[in-house]
Amino acid sequence: MLQEEPGGETFLIRMILAVRVKKDIALALASSGIAATLLPGGRTAHSAMKLPLNMQIIETPTGNISRASGMGKELRACKLIVWDECSMAHKYALDALDRSLQDLPGTAQPIRNALILFAGDFRQTLPVISRSTTADEINAFLKYSTLWRHLLTLQLMTSMRVQLQNDESTEVFS
Template identity: 45%
Template sequence: MIEDYLHTDFDVAVNEADMLANIILEENANVSVEPDIHFTESLNKEQQFAYDSILDYVFNDRNGLFFIDGPEGTGKTYLYRALLVTIRCRQLIALATVSSRVAASLLHGGRTGHSRFKIPLQTSPDMRCSVSKQSALGELLKMTELIVWDEAPMVNKYAFEVLDKMLKDITECELPFGGKVIVCGGDFRQVLPVI
C-alpha cells in the first residue's frame, strides 16, 4: 500500500477558514495592475458608458445584470479587463468567468463557469451547483462584487438558472443572482441556429 512508502498521513483535515484564505489569496494574486491599468484610461465612448454604468452599480451596492453584445474584435474583452482591474485594485473580489477554457486565458484569473461555480457538465432543469453556504467557495461568492461571464450565449440556459438559484441561496437574498452585479457578454451571431 502507498501508506507503507510515504511518511505523510492522507487524513489531512483542511479548515474551511484556511481554504477561504487560500481562495481569496488566489483571487487577489490575479490582480495584474501593471498590464491592465491602461485599459481604464483608453476606453472608447461606448465602452466608457458601459464601464461607468456597471461600476455605478457595483460601488453603490445595487444589483444588476448587464449584457455586452458585439462581434469579435469590438472590444468586449478590453472592457472586461478594465472592469476587473478597477474592482481588484480596490481589494474587492471580481470573478472572471467564460464558457470555454481558451477564452479563459484572455482574462486574468479566468475560469470556466463549470469550474468556478461547480455547475454540472450535464445540464438539466433540475440540476444543482454543489456549493454550500458554509464552504470556502460559498464565502467567496458572498464577498464577490462583480461576476463577468464572457461567451454567455454559448452556455445552456440551465447553467444560468442554477447559478441564479445558488447565489440566492448562498446570499439569502431573493434578488436576481443574489443581488450581485453580473456582466455577461458575447456574440449571438456565433450561436448556431437549431433546425
C-alpha cells in the same frame, strides 16, 4: 448583458476586472477554457460554480457550492461576476447561477442583485448539446431563460482597444 461588436470585448472586460486593485473580489468566468485563459484569474463557469456538464437532462440544475466552502464565502463577498462567451452557455446555466447565488446569502431575489456582466456575441456559437436536434440547441439558447427579462442589454459600438491605442493601423484590422 454586453453584446459585442468585433474588436474590444475582452479588452473592456479586463479593464472592468481592474476593480480588483481596490481589493474587491471580482470573479472572471467564461464558457470555454480558451476564453477563460484570456481573462485575468479566469476560470470556466462550470469549474468555478460547480455546474453540472449535462445541463439539458437535469430539470433544475444548481451549482454544488456550500455556504461554508471557500467558493461560497468568495461569492458572498464578490462585488462583480463577469461571464465571458455566455452565448455558448445553456440557458439552465444562468438559472443554476441564480439559484446558487440565492442559496448563499439566503435571499430569494433573482440574481441576488449582484453586479453580473454577461458578455458574448450571439452571432457565434450556440450551446453545444450532444445528440441533440437543432430545435434542442435553439431551445437551450440563453435568451430563452426565464431570467433574460431581468438583464439590461448593452451593445459595444466602439472598440476601446483601438481608441486607446490611438494607432490607425490597428483600426484597419479591428
